[in-house]
Amino acid sequence: KQEVTQIPAALSVPEGENLVLNCSFTDSAIYNLQWFRQDPGKGLTSLLLIQSSQREQTSGRLNASLDKSSGRSTLYIAASQPGDSATYLCAVTGGSYIPTFGRGTSLIVHP
Amino acid sequence: DTGVSQDPRHKITKRGQNVTFRCDPISEHNRLYWYRQTLGQGPEFLTYFQNEAQLEKSRLLSDRFSAERPKGSFSTLEIQRTEQGDSAMYLCASSSLDTLAEAFFGQGTRLTVV
Numbered sequence: 622k623q624e625v626t627q628i629p630a631a632l633s634v635p636e637g638e639n640l641v642l643n644c645s646f647t648d649s650a651i652y653n654l655q656w657f658r659q660d661p662g663k664g665l666t667s668l669l670l671i672q673s674s675q676r677e678q679t680s681g682r683l684n685a686s687l688d689k690s691s692g693r694s695t696l697y698i699a700a701s702q703p704g705d706s707a708t709y710l711c712a713v714t715g716g717s718y719i720p721t722f723g724r725g726t727s728l729i730v731h732p
Numbered sequence: 733d734t735g736v737s738q739d740p741r742h743k744i745t746k747r748g749q750n751v752t753f754r755c756d757p758i759s760e761h762n763r764l765y766w767y768r769q770t771l772g773q774g775p776e777f778l779t780y781f782q783n784e785a786q787l788e789k790s791r792l793l794s795d796r797f798s799a800e801r802p803k804g805s806f807s808t809l810e811i812q813r814t815e816q817g818d819s820a821m822y823l824c825a826s827s828s829l830d831t832l833a834e835a836f837f838g839q840g841t842r843l844t845v846v
């Protein structure tokens with residue numbers, strides 16, 4: 622059974638810092654990995670998707686990397702802003718095509 | 733297309749009542765998922781459809797829960813005889829059968845059982 626762990630569980634930083642959020646998974650036979658953002662009381666917004674054959678994806682200030690063999694992914698957020706405050710979730714999809722989620726990292730960026 | 737749509741956004745019900753939620757996926761998305769999320773937790777998988785076929789159900793989906801996707805388009809999730817432990821956010825997602833299989837989520841239905 623796939624297990625997904627996200628570290629840290631919570632993070633509070635001043636505006637402008639560069640951040641690294643970590644995601645690890647136990648079964649490396651994955652199809653893809655997605656990073657999502659969730660604002661309080663809202664649904665999930667897809668940020669980046671990395672296919673199993675890829676090493677990284679970039680979108681604006683976000684960069685996600687994937688090391689399938691070691692079961693790890695990182696989400697790098699450059700020059701953080703207060704608007705980045707949210708919970709960030711990592712989801713891994715295997716051959717069953719069912720995304721399995723971690724518990725998320727709760728991020729607060731204060732001015 | 734406006735994305736995945738869920739209705740209602742909020743539902744308050746008394747313990748023992750039945751509730752039904754609706755999900756409209758992105759057009760032409762063959763896969764549809766239901767998840768449950770409680771405070772401080774990640775979404776937990778409940779069930780998955782490919783077109784109208786329900787392919788997998790989690791052990792979390794007790795006998796009081798039933799989901800349907802009768803024509804392979806919208807889906808409903810019904811909870812019978814609700815309990816306080818059913819209070820949660822119920823999320824729906826859809827994806828296509830292409831190689832990306834990127835999942836897109838709706839805004840969720842917040843259920844409160846009193």
